[in-house]
Amino acid sequence: MQTDQVIPIDKNTVRADTPGLATATLFMNSAGASLMPRPVITAMQDYLHLETQVGGYETERVRADHMAQLYGEIAKLINARPDNIAFSYSAMAAYTQALSAIPFQPGDVILTTTNDYISNQLAFLSMQQRLGIRLIRINDLDNGDLDLMHLEQLIQQHHPVLVAITHIPTNSGIVQPAELIGAICSRYDCWYLLDAAQSAGQLPLDVERIQADFLVATGRKFLRGPRNTGFLYVSDKVLATGLTPLFVDRQGADWTSPDTFAVRANAKRFEPQEKSLSVVGLVEAVRYANQLGIEAIAQVNQVLMQRLRTGLSQIDGIDLTDLGSVQSNILTFHSTRQPLATLDTALRQGGVLFTVQHKQGAIIDFTRKGIDWIIRLAPHYFNTEAEIDAVVELVDQAVTLPPAP
Template identity: 35%
Template sequence: MSIDVEAVRRQTRGVLGVTHLNNAGSSLAPGPVVDTVVGHLRREEEIGGYEAAEEAADRLEGVYSSVARLIGAAPDEIALAESGSRAWAMAVYSFPFVPGTRLLIGRTEYAGNVIALRQLARRNGLQIVVLDDDPHGQLDVEHLQRELDRGDVALVALTHVPMANGLVNPAAEVGRRCRAAGVMFVLDACQSVGQMPLDVQSLGCDVLAGTGRKFLRGPRGTAFLYVRASVLERLEPAMLDGHSAVPAGAGGLEVRGDARRFESWESSAAGRLGLGRAVDYALALGLDAVQERVAGLAEQLRAELAAVPAVTVHDRGITRCGIVTFSVKGNDARNVRTRLAEHRINVSVAPAPSAPADSAPTGTRHGPDLVVRASVHYYNTETEIQRLVSVLPGTS
């Protein structure tokens, strides 16, 4: 099944005004998703927020089933959240850490996750071990195996697709080795969900966090968390409220038995409905077709950039995705982004792929260790890619 690019562009109002190549930041939402969000807000305006949510109760419940289908999980293993980082943290902060155990992470782990893990290490007397890259720039699974064999590993945390690199880490192989060692595996899929098929059974992860705004093309402020049913009872959330638990007996409480124990009472019903619509939209297109289209466009962009003498493409990996990072000789990445924005081409800047796992978040970094990040999606066109290359400094 292939994607009807003209049809999806007709449903993407933003393509009339911009060439959007910042899908790893936040995609252009399709019309059906926006209409779903706005439609529910109108109902809140007309009849009240609680009443509108009650009216949409079946549709809100259906969001859990949609997300579960997207990643091969059960609805009871899904929680909804306001950001991928918060979803990831809600699970990780609930782990029953034993002092002296170790946390294994990759060199391309998302900087925000590293900050959280450092706090947890300081609080609980843990050691963080940064695993080597292999010659292709991916997580070295042989180094992982050596560390697992040493023992005393509390969990392995991996970012599936780094925010500033085109590679796809070998998550399924990491999952296989973690399962064999009996070690928790936490996967940050915020940059992979929506641009490729994901199946938590094949990936072997115990926890997976995804966001709505990136390649899923959902609203900002939406995300989800998967927690494998077999580990749920081991993870008591760091914070509970009347949605996640109920009083029980004299001074006791009973925590929910499903993944919604990681949710809080208040949320955006409109946002959740929009997330569900975005998931259904992606499923209808087919994630295999999405991946084929995205990967093909990204390879075209890499090839055309590499043909420009002043441009260096920085992506590594055996399997690569829709994120393309590059630099232009003699031009700061921020200046390149500004030049492209003047031509109504949206890109971002990010830490260079060689930056370590404890790099500062993008917004606080300066200097030559920044690269330009262009991230394509299936609604982009070959002409848009050619247009980006044609207006780079030194090419026109």
């Protein structure tokens, strides 16, 4: 649970804890896969070393207490109870488990947004083809914010089974109003699924305030954990209703007779049985964020991102493409002055680590913006203002390069 006291982050300490910063690169890719701190790396190395000596099963048994700390750490991060937390291999794996637990019928409606993660949209479209559900998207206001009046009108008109929202889309820095959406959903009989893959570890998350029935996140992004990790939060309502994933395994249920099974009373009914060193890595990543304090992390992030947005906005030939009244530590930009290949090469030669996203990953958003690519920069609290300034200077230089012959 969040407290009023915010202890400033000692940036020298967190940078010393981050071996990846020892290289001569400008790391701006925490929205993709961030740099792991030393406690995460050490925990996984120790686990792997033991596994080479005694095998996977014995290592899991010996390290069971360490792995079990995951639920308490995640619960602390998002203001939940440990029984409401399940480990997952990724945010998308958690997402599909949640979707599979809802007994959709032909004609059922899912409400979602035009700003979403491609894999979520692909899942909806696949369900539309196979199950006959209907997918309806909520309008945006002119400034890019979600139209909450339209959301409520759609709920009243279509009585959706599910409202599915991506808190921060991977292709844009907009922050959707998760708590306001939750307040609307709570007034109606529909499930609420929040994809917090880009917000966990970057912004405060309080599931009591958000009122989500399902919340998914990944470990590799702003939480600074390893790949192949994530988690799923499920509400008490989900558990009490008896929702169970379609493909439950031995971790989630007991085989009670040849033709029956009994699911776990807690969120572990959604959890896979197969786990390894990545779990202890996620434990330490979440613990690291909790020790620093998510409010302190968010404060540093706001300072860094304001500096980056201000610097890039002053460059002639750069168009910042993020809309909305609330923006995150994801910044996207496009240029009509230089082709992508020129910018990509110049920035990488300058040591900037970033992500390029193309239209097929955000077809609705990019179509209405009239662009077919963006460069995404995502600094995190371990970055310095000097690094931000260096990135801005490199972008400025890249945009002003003479055209290729």
